[in-house]
Amino acid sequence: MSAAVAPLAIGIACGGGQDVPEDERARQVSGVAELAANAYAAAGADGLYDYLAPVVVANCSKQGLATALASQPVPEGFVRTSSVNFDGDSAQARIVQRVQDGSGTKEVEVEWTFAAVGDSWRLNHVPGLEGCSR
Structure with a gap:
């Protein structure tokens, strides 16, 4: 990541408080989703x-x-966030990613859930995570 892009990415990933307008919170969740994907x-x-x-x-x-994620397709890259819905300090986001399958590359949409943690958003769930343990 270039030095010019890093502050933007950090700025997008920050800020989970209730005082942030919902469209800004959606941009923040989308930014973290892109970084994570x-x-x-x-x-x-x-x-x-x-x-x-x-x-x-x-x-x-x-x-x-x-x-836990071994049975899930590993994405080749982030495409877009198609929607973000909030319930307090939780967010559900529909994430579109590129994945490889037997017939080539395709776009798939998955649901990720996020929690506001301090000034950022962190993942609470991605498909397959329910099988994770220590």
Whole structure:
């Protein structure tokens, strides 16, 4: 990431408070989703682990995450966030990613849930995470 882009990415990822207008919170969640999806694409489950909420990390080791996500397609990259819905300090986002299957690359939409943690948003759930343990 270039020096000019890094502050923008950090700025997008920050700010989970209730005083932030919802459209700004949607941009923040979308920014974290993009960072997390691209980290997942680049480094697999290890890349995604850094974006998990503390409550998830307390119950899910890096190895546990890798095992839990083994049956899920690893994305090749983030495409877009198609929607973000809020319930207090929680958010549900529909994330579109590129994945490889037997017939080539396709776009798939998955639902990720986020929690406001301090001044940022962290992942509470991605498909497959329910199988994670320490």
